[in-house]
Amino acid sequence: MLKGKTVLLGITGSIAAYKIAYLASALQKLHADVHVLMTENATNFINPITFETLTGNKCLVDTFDRNFQFQVEHVSIAKKADVVMIAPASANVIGKIANGLADDMLTTTVMACRCRKIFAPAMNTAMYENPIVQDNIKKLQHYGYEVITPASGYLACGDTGAGKMPEPETLLEYILREVAFEKDLSGKKILVTAGPTQEAIDPVRCLTNHSSGKMGYAIAKMAMLRGAEVTLVSGPTAIEPPLFVKVVPVTSARDMFEAVTGVSDQQDIIIKAAAVADYRPKQVSEDKVKKKDDQVSIELERTDDILKYLGQHKKNGQFLCGFSMETKDMIGNSRAKLEKKNLDMVAANNLKVEGAGFQGDTNVLTLITQDEEVSLPLMSKEDAALKILDKIISLMK
């Protein structure tokens, strides 16, 4: 995912420095060229050898070290960088960079970088809330540097409060958003629906289905990484909401219909990956369902057909994609759906094919449009999401 990208990690004198070993390793696994710059004080917390081993690159601490790979190292490495993340960022380094000081390898290199700079402050709450630190953070933001708001929690110093560096998995997401893909969906608004819906029968039970939400979440994440402004309307799932995506949680088909139709006319692309329950109980029992002779009967009615509504109200230039899950005549049934619901594309899968459909991390899709059918092999849901987006982009040109 990060092949050909150069990521600079700047580490300062904070106890959170050890967490960056995980980040460096994760970036390396995604094939980024990772260079770590440490302040002298940071080397008290974690040894540069850790990073040299993880990244295969020399860890840079001393601006005047002559055992170098580059001509003028801080300038060459700054030119090469696609993104620089200073994490943990100490109060000291934040203050130095905000005020134009460049007196070590890290601060000098950051000063020479033209690429995006992201700071993840980590410090004791009193330090973080100090108005001088806050002014320095505002100054960085004023100059276009991104500063991640630290989390609140138990800090290594024993205090509880703001100042906690986000976990490395979160820091990785910030880097991926910056450099993971070409931003070929920038300026586009995309609405994705995901997960199942739940239709209450009584205060305890509900009608639902096996959708995990994984396909829709993968589409939302990949579209965001490709620069789109993404809204994800999601039924109940066990998945962590993706960062940088506006998530609208819903429960029932009615909730989903309202959430979707409330924003659908502002969207360039709508992808309905949710498995909306087709039926709901006509009346929700106030009390538990009453059984009679071990027989339970519930009167059902159809839920709103969200896709049909979207097809009927499609605005000019809007792209509408639905999913179809079939057990037989996948192509025929999906084509009928394409026509009947005025869709631009159907991503179809056959539930009988191994590796396709609900729950798993993979899918086997056929992308059906007016003019063609493209069968994709078994792949991860993230790769399938990328293929769906590629197809939509090519058809919108």
Ligand SMILES: Cc1cc2nc3c(=O)[nH]c(=O)nc-3n(C[C@H](O)[C@H](O)[C@H](O)COP(=O)(O)O)c2cc1C
């Ligand atoms: C155990 C320990 C933990 C520290 N943690 C932090 C921290 O999280 N954030 C911070 O701004 N300073 C922290 N400091 C203080 C910095 O290390 C100190 O301000 C140092 O001058 C920063 O140097 P640097 O910014 O050049 O890395 C810590 C110091 C010690 C001894």
